[in-house]
Amino acid sequence: MDTTNLHLLxxxxxxxxxxxxxxxxxxxxxxxxxxIRDVDAQVRAWAFLDPDYALQQARAADQFRLTGQPVGPLHxxxxxxxxxxxxxxxxxxxxxVLYSGRTPSRDATTVSLLRAAGAVIVGKTVTTEFAFFSPGxxxxxxxxxxTPGGSSSGSAAAVxxxxxxxxxxxxxxxxxxxxxxxxxxIGFKPTHGMISRHxxxxxxxxxDHIGVFARTIDDVALLAEQLVxxxxxxxxxxxxxxxxxxxxxxxxxxxxxxxxFVKTPHWERVDSESKEGFSELVxxxxxxxxEVELFPSAADAWDWHRAILGAELAVNLHxxxxxxxxxxxxxxxxxxxxxxxxxxxxxxxxxxxxxxANESFVELFEQRYDTIITxxxxxxxxxxxSSTGDPTFCSVWTLLGMPAITLPxxxxxxxxxxxxxxxxxxxxxxxxxxxxxxxTGKLKEI
Amino acid sequence: MDTTNLHLLxxxxxxxxxxxxxxxxxxxxxxxxxxIRDVDAQVRAWAFLDPDYALQQARAADQFRLTGQPVGPLHxxxxxxxxxxxxxxxxxxxxxVLYSGRTPSRDATTVSLLRAAGAVIVGKTVTTEFAFFSPGxxxxxxxxxxTPGGSSSGSAAAVxxxxxxxxxxxxxxxxxxxxxxxxxxIGFKPTHGMISRHxxxxxxxxxDHIGVFARTIDDVALLAEQLVxxxxxxxxxxxxxxxxxxxxxxxxxxxxxxxxFVKTPHWERVDSESKEGFSELVxxxxxxxxEVELFPSAADAWDWHRAILGAELAVNLHxxxxxxxxxxxxxxxxxxxxxxxxxxxxxxxxxxxxxxANESFVELFEQRYDTIITxxxxxxxxxxxSSTGDPTFCSVWTLLGMPAITLPxxxxxxxxxxxxxxxxxxxxxxxxxxxxxxxTGKLKEI
Numbered sequence: 001m002d003t004t005n006l007h008l009l010x011x012x013x014x015x016x017x018x019x020x021x022x023x024x025x026x027x028x029x030x031x032x033x034x035x036i037r038d039v040d041a042q043v044r045a046w047a048f049l050d051p052d053y054a055l056q057q058a059r060a061a062d063q064f065r066l067t068g069q070p071v072g073p074l075h076x077x078x079x080x081x082x083x084x085x086x087x088x089x090x091x092x093x094x095x096x097v098l099y100s101g102r103t104p105s106r107d108a109t110t111v112s113l114l115r116a117a118g119a120v121i122v123g124k125t126v127t128t129e130f131a132f133f134s135p136g137x138x139x140x141x142x143x144x145x146x147t148p149g150g151s152s153s154g155s156a157a158a159v160x161x162x163x164x165x166x167x168x169x170x171x172x173x174x175x176x177x178x179x180x181x182x183x184x185x186i187g188f189k190p191t192h193g194m195i196s197r198h199x200x201x202x203x204x205x206x207x208d209h210i211g212v213f214a215r216t217i218d219d220v221a222l223l224a225e226q227l228v229x230x231x232x233x234x235x236x237x238x239x240x241x242x243x244x245x246x247x248x249x250x251x252x253x254x255x256x257x258x259x260x261f262v263k264t265p266h267w268e269r270v271d272s273e274s275k276e277g278f279s280e281l282v283x284x285x286x287x288x289x290x291e292v293e294l295f296p297s298a299a300d301a302w303d304w305h306r307a308i309l310g311a312e313l314a315v316n317l318h319x320x321x322x323x324x325x326x327x328x329x330x331x332x333x334x335x336x337x338x339x340x341x342x343x344x345x346x347x348x349x350x351x352x353x354x355x356x357a358n359e360s361f362v363e364l365f366e367q368r369y370d371t372i373i374t375x376x377x378x379x380x381x382x383x384x385x386s387s388t389g390d391p392t393f394c395s396v397w398t399l400l401g402m403p404a405i406t407l408p409x410x411x412x413x414x415x416x417x418x419x420x421x422x423x424x425x426x427x428x429x430x431x432x433x434x435x436x437x438x439x440t441g442k443l444k445e446i
Numbered sequence: 447m448d449t450t451n452l453h454l455l456x457x458x459x460x461x462x463x464x465x466x467x468x469x470x471x472x473x474x475x476x477x478x479x480x481x482i483r484d485v486d487a488q489v490r491a492w493a494f495l496d497p498d499y500a501l502q503q504a505r506a507a508d509q510f511r512l513t514g515q516p517v518g519p520l521h522x523x524x525x526x527x528x529x530x531x532x533x534x535x536x537x538x539x540x541x542x543v544l545y546s547g548r549t550p551s552r553d554a555t556t557v558s559l560l561r562a563a564g565a566v567i568v569g570k571t572v573t574t575e576f577a578f579f580s581p582g583x584x585x586x587x588x589x590x591x592x593t594p595g596g597s598s599s600g601s602a603a604a605v606x607x608x609x610x611x612x613x614x615x616x617x618x619x620x621x622x623x624x625x626x627x628x629x630x631x632i633g634f635k636p637t638h639g640m641i642s643r644h645x646x647x648x649x650x651x652x653x654d655h656i657g658v659f660a661r662t663i664d665d666v667a668l669l670a671e672q673l674v675x676x677x678x679x680x681x682x683x684x685x686x687x688x689x690x691x692x693x694x695x696x697x698x699x700x701x702x703x704x705x706x707f708v709k710t711p712h713w714e715r716v717d718s719e720s721k722e723g724f725s726e727l728v729x730x731x732x733x734x735x736x737e738v739e740l741f742p743s744a745a746d747a748w749d750w751h752r753a754i755l756g757a758e759l760a761v762n763l764h765x766x767x768x769x770x771x772x773x774x775x776x777x778x779x780x781x782x783x784x785x786x787x788x789x790x791x792x793x794x795x796x797x798x799x800x801x802x803a804n805e806s807f808v809e810l811f812e813q814r815y816d817t818i819i820t821x822x823x824x825x826x827x828x829x830x831x832s833s834t835g836d837p838t839f840c841s842v843w844t845l846l847g848m849p850a851i852t853l854p855x856x857x858x859x860x861x862x863x864x865x866x867x868x869x870x871x872x873x874x875x876x877x878x879x880x881x882x883x884x885x886t887g888k889l890k891e892i
Contacts (some may be wrong), residue, residue: 312789315798318791335826344757344793345786352761 003359006031011077011165011219012246018065018076025065025076029058029120031319032078036163043083044137045158046310047083048090049123054078062395068446075118076257080158080167082151083124084131084201087111094201095127095136095151098324108199110168110210110230117226125154128388131201134329138149140182141417145166146381149179150388152211157364159213166219166223167213172203173310174377174394176211177406181419182389184408188212188220190431192401193238193424195224196231204312205236206351207305217437221245221404225387249433257370257435260292261421264374264394265299269380274418277410278375284443289373290295295360296351296397297353302392304350305399312349314339358426361400365425370422371435378404380416393421403429405436409443451644452477457611457665458692460472464511467886469749471511471522472788475504475566478524479656482609482653486546488590490583491604493797494530495569503566520672520685521564526604526613528597528602529570530577530647533557540647541582542572544770549589554645555677556614563672568610571600575836576763577616577647580775581834587629588862592827595625596834598657602629604722605659605662613659618649618755618821620840622657623852627865628827628835630854632882634658638847639645639684641670642677649726650758652797653751655842663883666754666851667691670875703816703881708869710820712838717825723856724821727866730889735819740842743799748838750796751845756795761887800845804872807848811871817881818869820861822852827864839867855889 006028007018009011009435017023025343033051041045061076081087084094086104093099107115126136128151138153140146141161148157156179157159159167169176171189180187189211197208210227214220226248230239261282263270270278282289293300314336315319320328321336328336375393381388403426423437424432452474463469479497487491493773501840502753505520505720527533527539532550539545545882553561554679560567572582584599586592598615600772602625605613615622617635626633635657641656655671660666669854672690676685681783709730716724728735740747760767760782767782774782821839843850849872852865 045489270533307790311794314791315794318795340791342790343786344753344790345760346794347790348757348761349764 001032003027006160009165009294011074011215012216012222014165015074015077015222020069021065025058025061025120026055028076029054029078032122032164032224035161039161040163041163043139043141043157045080045125045154045161047093047095047124047126047154050090053089053215054122061118061120061268071094072118074114077119077166078164079114079119080125080155080164081111082169082292084170085111085126086199087121087124090121090124092124094131095129096320096327098320098327104199106199109196109229109233110227111199112225115228120430125152125158125167127151128153129231129329129332130320131172131175132332132335132420133383133388134331140381140416142184144179146383146416147385149182149371149381151175152213153388155213156180156185156187157172159185159215160184163263165214165219168299169211169213170200171209171211171394172207173398173399174391176209176213177376177394177404177421178389178391180434181376181406181408181417181421182214184417186214186217186220186405186407188224188405189398190228190429191225193236194236194429195227196229196237198231198233202316204316205306206312209398213245217249217440218246221249221433231383233290243430244408245430245433249437251434252437254436256288257438258368259371259373260364260445261289261370262284262294262372262374264294264393269390269392270355270375272381273412274375274410277279277418281325281347281373281394282294292364292369295336295357301354301357301396301399304354306401307342307346307350310335310339311342314342318321325423345357345442348383358400361402361425365428371432374421374423376421380412380414380418397423402426405431405432407436407440409426409440449473449477452479453608455611456662456873457520457660458662458668459519460611461668461831465517467511471504471507472501472778473568474522474523475500475568477518478568478610481585481607485587485607486609489585489587489607491526491571491600491607491609492541493541493570493572493582496536499535500566500568507564507566515769518562518564519668523565523612524568525560525565526568526571526601526610527557528601528615529573530614531557531614532645532696533567535572536567536570538770540577541575541767542773550645552645555675555679556641556673557575557645558589559672559675564675565820571613572653573597574585574599575775576777577618577621577649578778578781579834580777581831584830586827586862592829592830592862593627593628593834594825595620597626597835598659601659602626604631604714605631605661611660611665615657615659616646616655617655617840617844618653619751620657620837621842622869623822623839623840623850623865624835626659627852627863627881629660630863631659631661632663632666632853634670634845634851634879635849636670636674637872639682640875641673642675642680642683644677644679646830648762650729650755650762652754652758655844655854662880662885663695664692667695667879670820689876691876691879694876695881695883699880699884702734703884704814705735705817705819706815707735708738708740710740711844715824715836715838716802716821718860720821720825720856723864724868727819729892738810738815741803743803744819747803749841749844750800751841753792753796753847756781757788758787760788760875806870807846811874817878820867820869822865822867826858826860826864831892848872851878853882853886855886
């Protein structure tokens, strides 16, 4: 078989070829490492990378396969892990000098699940400082002068640049969907509580989500399928039946999906190119799309998000604040100081109102719409590396704990990708992927 | 059969006799109403009582039985309900003029469950103002110059005075255990989340518990058995297998229970009579009891309780505060004002620390002890009606969500009852009743 461009194989194809013995994990990982050597000097997606150790894992996977024992769904497939997920065999530094050289004694639950599925953990990808807003060193692979987005900057850029087919990230405001959109890959953040966050830096129990990056919907589905679990170490996970992400996502919807086009109260921030893109989308979808207003108090939802994030962040970064505040960025210090001032009553009201808002979506989804369609950001990745861009169009869905996916369906005039965000009802994760596939196919047809 | 003192029948006996046709519900309810006529002018346990309507329910129960259809476990048995549980057929005034004449459109989940079990809802019992500290009109049935305790004052007093065999109450600090102890009945507060609080005045989702009052352990078990449910309207309830309270509570423990005697950091508040009572108890239990220290940070637990209660109360009584604060007692106004000032970070830390403290009990219960034994209050019901007494010895177990029961095992020199509190591990409710029965039998033997 032709082994040029092995690094661009999808994870689904790669796993199959490795299983069948058509390629080795070592060949694949070597191809990815070669790609990293070629492009990462510019992109700078990795916080930690030991090529020999990645190859060692790949060779171990290859040897294991030769024993004839059954192999996992990601056997030999390379994955990048955001550097806020604990790993016992690599440092986990969370984008802060305070954690410099820290190597935890236990793997995050998700990392354990990936190892059990046979994945090769290639390295740790760059995160902003404590997965908040102060950028890391990563550049947008499409144009090095532009931000890759954040906070899962390295994961998005590594997948976009063909360095790995899969990567893990997290989202507390817009940290999966936004960088995926800016880098032109698919980013998927399942329902809150679907994937354990044990062993991952906690900013906000209420808002933190695990998310995934890939270049195909199949790959997103395959990766998500490995990660859903009940974990008594994450009190927001629940026992549930296995979710057949890949199978469901490949089904033809019995009816053409109905889309609710949500502009949000912040539509005025959206740039004219993106607005035009959405106009075309609306036209192309015809009777399958209708504009829908968010719940009446929607304009306040961003304040709820701010109150919850502020309060929980102040508690979760308490030790860092007490002992090392001079080593934190000024932006983070300001945020923690603000968070310390949040009143419990405002915090509790914010949580209660978000919960009440969720009720309005139950009706929306049950009565008429399959999926919300909405921007991921005001436009393509902004120029400059001092900011990771605006999370406004993501944070409300994070607040509501609803599953969201971004698809690289539009492009700006300067050649940068623009993502289209689809949002489903809580628990409707696999069907959201099905709708995403339907939409991608529909727009290719046109 | 002899129908004198029908009002003193246990609920278990009454339900059996009604089921067998030996007595009618009407006879029983009439006996209870006669008792109320005799003693309630002094005790004043009822916030609402319509004797004709209670009899009407009893006659309907009798007629239903005659149809030969199966009847519920509480068929025809009178129950008193604290006046913060919503009832569609009686006012629910929560001890405040702000709620004067309010009749809700739906029953509380627990009230529906009691009706489904066949109970006769005799009336609504007196609560302190909004189930907080400002006393209602109820007197202690053992001595009218003493407080009955609160906030479930009427329920405790009504059961103690023989007006009803069963009553419902709630506990957010010490509002079930304390009044039950002061009135000399059994009070039982199951594990947090065991009984739905839907349709009950909410002070604090984290701390509010439903509890029950009765004069025998059998009756406590029978009543609790009707009330445990999964209710999607109370997010802290969970689906679970039926708990056979009555059956389990009647089993002989396979080994004599081991008791952990917990003095708490507030032992110095306990009066000398109670201290002496506990000394005797320790002596009598011999090798079956050992003194145990609470977790290291225990002295702070009361602050955690205060922070959580303050913050959640301020949110939950927000409307009353905004629109009717001049109609609230000064004590409640002060409490709400304080609650409004609680920082979210302190609130969240309090919750996290309580959760962590709970872990220390897992070990304690798994390794050596069946039950904690500890005071219910500094002593017997204090003299005077301006205060409902000190909840200190209850609130820590409320904070921890652990099941607690008080047994009227001691007496003060002035003839007032003193309760002994047993506390079990979360979820160990039925076994706690079994231990309570063992202890009661053991002390009778001596």
